Amino acid sequence: MPALTIPTFTLPGTGDQVPAVGFGSGSKHRLKKWGNPEMNDDSIDPGIVTVIADAINAGFNHLDGAETYTTRAEMGLAIKESGVARKHLWITDKYDQGWANFKRASTSPSGPRESILKGLKALGVEYYDLFLIHSPFFDENLVNVTLAEAWKQLEQCYEEGLVKNIGVSNFDVENLDKLMKVATHKPQVNQIEYHLYLQNQTDGISDYCRENNIQIEAYCPLTPALESRINDANHPLKPEFKKLCEKYNVEPSVISLRWIYQSGVIPITTSSNAERMKQAFQMFDFELTDEEFDTLTKIGKSYKVRAYFPELFEK
């Protein structure tokens, strides 16, 4: 294990310690496999294995996967190659309930249990640290269980010890409220798009999660630092980023990650570049003053960028 100490957040329901930054195997890695008609769940893209192994070697001990990424086999091989013991890794995965917006049916139509058993086998591990329902958008044409039935299966897997924590992703207040009413075991995590330019994926979701002891995980955390996602060279955070980058001697990406971490949220980032992977850990080397944090929050709220799923959330 590399000599790097990554801070953790404690999940309120189980007391488990989640490493405060995760490495994603979706987004660009998912696109690479979906984009190649010769690739499927069982075929291995060696480039993706290398990326995930590089991330583990760089010091990431929290891996974020999902059934729909079709990168489970690559993650399993990378873990094996790294030689890092299972107990030193935090592994998250997500249930593929099917995606009407991508015209893709669920890969495990009978529910999360099927997905978990297949996933553990593909990864070559005995348990998941965290398993999420990827989205609340269940469509009976794409999957054979309802959201409530899926949650019950997930609870059963939790009780059997196949998954140590359970949660959701892309849930709004209404769907979480509904779930809380049928849940015996409450969701520990909601993984949503979260960054300075999208402090609420949906109305009131961040406060709702905080008030209900649901840990937020942030995908697309680098958005405010990526010109490619903003399309505006003069976006309002630029001057503040410049000032803070000079003061702390870091890149805007690190300021973006630090703000997320300092707001009590776990960023899930990714890169295929070994140097940029290591750069992410600089977020733990400094602290924004309260004034700097508040200024960033205020400027961030004045501008909106949604990188993911506008077709689902901007209706």
Ligand SMILES: NC(=O)C1=CN([C@@H]2O[C@H](COP(=O)(O)OP(=O)(O)OC[C@H]3O[C@@H](n4cnc5c(N)ncnc54)[C@H](OP(=O)(O)O)[C@@H]3O)[C@@H](O)[C@H]2O)C=CC1
């Ligand atoms: N639950 C959900 O529905 C979703 C979950 N996710 C999860 O979150 C993960 C991360 O999402 P993603 O949006 O990709 O995350 P980020 O916001 O971290 O963006 C990653 C992109 O930023 C680039 N990058 C990384 N570091 C730098 C840097 N220092 N400077 C400039 N560019 C940089 C990377 O390119 P390069 O490789 O060139 O460094 C990569 O393309 C996914 O892999 C997935 O696991 C994502 C979307 C939805």
Ligand SMILES: O=C1Nc2ccccc2C1=O
């Ligand atoms: O990273 C992701 N890319 C995706 C594409 C389609 C559905 C979900 C996701 C992700 O979570």
